[in-house]
Amino acid sequence: MTSIHSEETRLRDEIVEVGKSLFDRCFTFGSTGNISARLSTGEMLMTPTNASMGSLDPGRLSKFTAEGVHVSGDKPTKEAFLHQCMYCARESSSAVVHLHSTHAVAVSILDGLDPDDVLPPLTAYYVMRVGRLPMAPYFPPGDTALAEAVRDRARDSHAVLLANHGPVIAGKTLKEAQYAMEELEETAKLFLMLRGERLRPLSTHQAEALRSP
Numbered sequence: 148m149t150s151i152h153s154e155e156t157r158l159r160d161e162i163v164e165v166g167k168s169l170f171d172r173c174f175t176f177g178s179t180g181n182i183s184a185r186l187s188t189g190e191m192l193m194t195p196t197n198a199s200m201g202s203l204d205p206g207r208l209s210k211f212t213a214e215g216v217h218v219s220g221d222k223p224t225k226e227a228f229l230h231q232c233m234y235c236a237r238e239s240s241s242a243v244v245h246l247h248s249t250h251a252v253a254v255s256i257l258d259g260l261d262p263d264d265v266l267p268p269l270t271a272y273y274v275m276r277v278g279r280l281p282m283a284p285y286f287p288p289g290d291t292a293l294a295e296a297v298r299d300r301a302r303d304s305h306a307v308l309l310a311n312h313g314p315v316i317a318g319k320t321l322k323e324a325q326y327a328m329e330e331l332e333e334t335a336k337l338f339l340m341l342r343g344e345r346l347r348p349l350s351t352h353q354a355e356a357l358r359s360p
């Protein structure tokens with residue numbers, strides 16, 4: 148009981164800390180984005196709807212049963228179903244982060260990219276932290292069809308880009324999801340900086356060596 152309680156307290160504090168860190172460094176803005184974490188009991192904590200990631204209150208986070216029923220806290224993010232679909236597709240994940248990080252959003256608007264893997268393997272850390280990045284077609288925020296489109300893609304990739312919207316990433320821990328999100332945003336920035344240049348991304352062999360060390 149005590150350890151479950153302390154796990155929940157720790158995760159509540161971590162969601163607030165990660166949200167503030169991402170917001171303060173302009174990885175998302177206004178009331179965009181949402182964060183969740185899954186306890187060892189299967190219960191989930193999520194950020195409330197219309198909350199700024201920069202000023203979350205640990206005591207007001209929305210809490211869900213393992214079955215996905217909202218039981219306490221403020222009205223949950225409208226992407227609650229999206230987070231639940233990520234956990235469903237990725238059983239080993241305990242955290243999900245969704246942001247409107249500017250460069251990743253910009254990439255999600257570009258036409259003509261490979262929807263099965265949107266960005267080339269520009270650097271080792273991109274391959275190590277993100278790997279593949281499939282794109283889910285556009286649906287309005289909070290649409291359950293969006294969550295379902297993401298679930299299909301999340302079975303093979305912990306990171307998915309929502310067309311004309313932004314990225315969503317699951318991690319074994321919240322830190323893992325955060326670091327992957329930061330790596331994705333910086334790689335999207337590099338990709339945009341280098342558009343029109345001749346690129347020399349990692350070879351398939353180099354990328355594979357990083358995926359399976």
Ligand SMILES: O=C(CO)COP(=O)(O)O
Binds near residue numbers: 178198247
């Ligand atoms: O990013 C968002 C929607 O896609 C933010 O929505 P919420 O404020 O409901 O979490």
Ligand SMILES: [Zn+2]
Binds near residue numbers: 180245313
């Ligand atoms: Zn969003």
